[in-house]
Amino acid sequence: MRIAVSADSKDGLNSAVSPHFGRCPYFVMLDVEGPNIIRVETVANPYYGNHQPGQVPDFIHGQKADVMLSGGMGAGAVSFFNQYGIEVATGASGTVQEAVDLYLAGSLRGVQPCCPDDAGHHHHNG
Numbered sequence: 001m002r003i004a005v006s007a008d009s010k011d012g013l014n015s016a017v018s019p020h021f022g023r024c025p026y027f028v029m030l031d032v033e034g035p036n037i038i039r040v041e042t043v044a045n046p047y048y049g050n051h052q053p054g055q056v057p058d059f060i061h062g063q064k065a066d067v068m069l070s071g072g073m074g075a076g077a078v079s080f081f082n083q084y085g086i087e088v089a090t091g092a093s094g095t096v097q098e099a100v101d102l103y104l105a106g107s108l109r110g111v112q113p114c115c116p117d118d119a120g121h122h123h124h125n126g
Contacts, residue, residue: 004065013097019071
């Protein structure tokens, strides 16, 4: 299984999970077998700061991810991921390691709506 996590830095498992999926500067890509992380790679978000609907989900799909973890994500992006068959879990926080541990334990699942006070700070169209 390949898990992508939106990240605020390029510190791998120690990166803070980004609260904004489309506007994060990095993604940490983890290859997981059972409970074990076997490979960690950090990739720059090529659309950081400026993206059109669907570009970032398409990029994650191109990275062969099966799961996308993030702090928050708009409904449009969730829809694109659903079309690709990529599972989305939002509400992640802390470090990438913590978010992945929660996901693997079954505690981080599903999509949480974006906070209303964030509505003016990012687009909800993916």
